[in-house]
Amino acid sequence: MSDLLATETRVFRERREEWLREHAGSYVAIMGEDVAGFFDSYAAAFQGGLARFGSRQNFLIEQIWRTDPVYFVF
Amino acid sequence: MGIARVTWDPLNPENPFACIDVIVMNSKAYIDRQGDLGFEFRKPIKMKAMLDTGASFTVISKTWARNCKLFQTLPDTERKVLGTTIKCGEHAGSISFPGTDLRGYDPVRIVSADLLKEQFSCLIGLDILRHWKLTFDGKTKAVTIED
Numbered sequence: 148m149s150d151l152l153a154t155e156t157r158v159f160r161e162r163r164e165e166w167l168r169e170h171a172g173s174y175v176a177i178m179g180e181d182v183a184g185f186f187d188s189y190a191a192a193f194q195g196g197l198a199r200f201g202s203r204q205n206f207l208i209e210q211i212w213r214t215d216p217v218y219f220v221f
Numbered sequence: 222m223g224i225a226r227v228t229w230d231p232l233n234p235e236n237p238f239a240c241i242d243v244i245v246m247n248s249k250a251y252i253d254r255q256g257d258l259g260f261e262f263r264k265p266i267k268m269k270a271m272l273d274t275g276a277s278f279t280v281i282s283k284t285w286a287r288n289c290k291l292f293q294t295l296p297d298t299e300r301k302v303l304g305t306t307i308k309c310g311e312h313a314g315s316i317s318f319p320g321t322d323l324r325g326y327d328p329v330r331i332v333s334a335d336l337l338k339e340q341f342s343c344l345i346g347l348d349i350l351r352h353w354k355l356t357f358d359g360k361t362k363a364v365t366i367e368d
Contacts, residue, residue, distance in 0.1 A: 151293060152294075153296065189328075193248065194250060197251065197254060202254035202255050202292070207294060207296075208311070208330075209295065215298075215300075216300075217300065218277055218278055218301070219277040
């Protein structure tokens, strides 16, 4: 994995179990250690992240599930 | 409601795929903010995308994602695809369908990967297809898309 969003990925992994209790299925936007909030959709998380963090740096958007997503491409 | 028609001849060995023209670029909200900061973006380029009912997400090639400078929201990570693993990233972008009145999606999650189907730069996956009604007329070899 590259360094891009490495801190945000670590924060997500560390707090995933805690967030699963109340936010399972929601989307979270994270920059550094800062969490913009929990959102119902990917689009809402992106808008919320832009509003909170601006557009100068990438921020992480992850859906809160216990397992990482699997992509199907047939 | 929008409508579009594309030709599809699954028995044509030269091009047995159903394709539609797309423009993939950054989200308008992101471009507006970057514009305020003085950044410029390349003009978007139209490309062919394959309608892929076997893809769970819309996928763009890594080359195109880099070329479009798509805003990345998940780092490049090894993901399981078709029993193997390939590096995939996730981006917040927009997708529109020039020459049709189908509605575009902005922002939308776009997965970047080195595509297994190398003849395409973009696959339209089920995240967008689920909003459409697709009808294939085998006699005229036409696919009608309604949203």
